[in-house]
Amino acid sequence: MLFIIFERRNVRMVNFKKLTIFLIICSLLFLGSSCKMKSKKEWTTPQRITPPTPVIDLQSTFVQVSENIKPAVVNISATRIEKSRALSFKFRSPFSGDPLEEFFKHFFPPEWETRKSRSVGSGVIIDSRGYVLTNYHVIERAKDVQVTIGDGRERKIYKGVVVGTDPRTDISVIKIEGQNKFPVALLGNSDKIKVGEWAIAIGSPFGLEHTVTVGVISAKRQNVSIENRNYEDLIQTDASINPGNSGGPLINIYGEVMGINVAIFTPTGGFVGVGFAIPINKAKEVLADLIKHGKVVRGYLGIKIQEITQELAKSFNVPESKRGVLVSDVLPGSPGEKGGLKRGDVIIQFNEKDIKEPADLQRATGKTPPGLTVHVKVIRANKEILLRIKLGSASGGEESRESPQEAKISRLGLILQNHSEGVLVVKVEDGSIAQNAGIMEGDIIVEINKQAVRNVSDFEKAVRLSGKNILFFIKRGNAAVYIAVRLE
Known part of the structure; x- marks a missing residue:
């Protein structure tokens, strides 16, 4: 009897547990469905995010700055006329590659063909009279310049006139033709x-x-x-x-x-x-x-200079505290030559301003008007010398020519030719000592360890007597450089 009563109670408890589990599952399904509906509703109706005030202020600044300067920013279109040679007859010559081709060129000389090319750039108005600042390479060799102000319906196109150019700084000035008073940056x-x-x-x-x-x-x-x-x-x-x-x-x-x-x-x-x-x-x-x-008037010394490396500093006995720049060449008749500068001098001061690298000297001379006398301090033969030099105006130099007769210097990785000014570097082998030191094909080696080199024989002899350290003086196009090489 007791067993029957206990069994009935046990069945009721099991049924109660099943009912409880069923209700819990239904509740979870209902909640999940409502959450899904809620998340779906939020996904279809995104809310506007309000960023922090500093972010809004920064954005407003970008907008305001852009709007303020836009009227002074212009579009520049430059048209160039380029010439190229073309045969006077438009068909392929039947004598192409034949000696008769040269004969017929006297009767059918080449003609010049012209074509137009256009480049597009930008500029900024710096004067209300219409002066525009831009790059030299934007209007280089341009025959026609157009300046566009504004955009969309507000666009206005003006003719531009190149007022001045400075290739060295890549800066140019254009004048907008017209009587308008232009917005300025x-x-x-x-x-x-x-x-x-x-x-x-x-x-x-x-x-x-x-x-x-x-x-x-x-x-x-x-x-x-x-x-x-x-x-x-x-x-x-x-x-x-x-x-x-x-x-x-x-x-x-x-x-x-x-x-x-x-x-x-x-x-x-x-x-x-x-x-x-x-x-x-x-x-x-x-x-x-x-x-x-229409151009920049700069002071000019008439010298070639280069940076002093640690190897060059040792070769010229230049102290670390007074590194300066090395004079690698002095042009004949230049202000530098007249003022007493010599190849191998180390310039450490220009008008009492320290010179530590080539750019320092270039800036100093460029800012000084021609005709002024400047004080240049140099180190020469371990002594400091003060020179007075009257600056001139900038000018250029000429390139050298080469002559034959080759020789291979395996130790350095060079193939050389005799040259009227020394020896010409015909080839530099990959991974060689010469290549690692910076010697290049086309260089003309004029001196070794401050001794003149007139031909390949002089070169070979000088290298044999140099030991482990070799100081080359090299002409490279219009430039001249010293290169120090250490043999292992």
């Missing part, structure tokens, strides 16, 4: 730029006018070579700069022009995060001369 002080500051680039990449990109100042660079042009000072930025941006302004968050966009480093032809701008202070240095004279 505010020029800042690029000497105050700090790495990490905001940078805003505005221009016409690929002809897309008034394109704004934002980044930061990535670095400040010196002596950068880009597309066969050498720049003494550049601002590096990651603000997108593309073809067509050249000549446009790089501005700070206060709306001041801090640089003129000039180029990019790229393996693909497109922007990869490394862009450059010429510091606006560099442009300011030449603006007055370009507007007034």
Whole structure:
């Protein structure tokens, strides 16, 4: 009897547990369904996010700065007329590759064909009279220049006249023809730029006018070579700069022009995060001369200089505290020669300002007007000498010519020829001592260890007597350099 009662109670408890589990499952299914409906409702009706106040303020600043400077940023279209030779007859000569071809050239001389090419760039108005600052390479050899102001329905196209150019700094000034009073950009002080500051680039990449990109100042660079042009000072930025941006302004968050966009480093032809701008202070240095004279009037010493490496410092006994720059050549009749400068001098001061690298001397002479007498301190034969030199105006030099008779110098990895000025480097073997030291094909070796080298025999003898350290004096195109080589 007791067993039956216990069994009935046990059955009731089992049924109660089953009912409880069933109710829990139903509740979970209901809750899951309601959550799903709720999340679905939130997904279809996104809510507007309110960013922190500093973010809104920064965004407003970018917008305001861009709107303020846009009227002063212009698009520049430059048309060039290029000539190329073409045969006077349009069919292939039946005598091609035959001696008769030369004979028929006297009766059918080559003709000149002309074609037009167009480049697009940017610029910034710096004077209400219509003076526009841009890059020299944007309008280089241009026969016709058009300047577009505004965009959309507000676009106006003007004729531009090239007022002045300075290939050395890659800066040019254009004058917009017309009597209008033009909007002007505010020029800042690029000497105050700090790495990490905001940078805003505005221009016409690929002809897309008034394109704004934002980044930061990535670095400040010196002596950068880009597309066969050498720049003494550049601002590096990651603000997108593309073809067509050249000549446009790089501005700070206060709306001041801090640089003129000039180029990019790229393996693909497109922007990869490394862009450059010429510091606006560099442009300011030449603006007055370009507007007034059409060119930059610079002081000139008439010498070739190079940086002093540790090896060269040892060869010339230059102390670490007074490194300076090495005079590798003095042009005949130049202000430097007249003032007493000699090849092998180490310039350590220019008008009482310390000279530590070639760019220091280039800037110092460039800022000094021709005709002024300057004080130049040099180290010569372990002694300091003070020279008084009257600066002249800049000029160029001429290239050398070569002559035959080869010899191989296996120890250095060089193949040489006799030359009217010394010996010509015909070939430099890959991985050789000469290649690692910086000797290049086309170099003319004039001296070894300060002794003249007139031919290959002199060269071989000088190398044998040199021991482990060899000091080469080399002419390279219009330049001249010293190269120190240590033999293992």
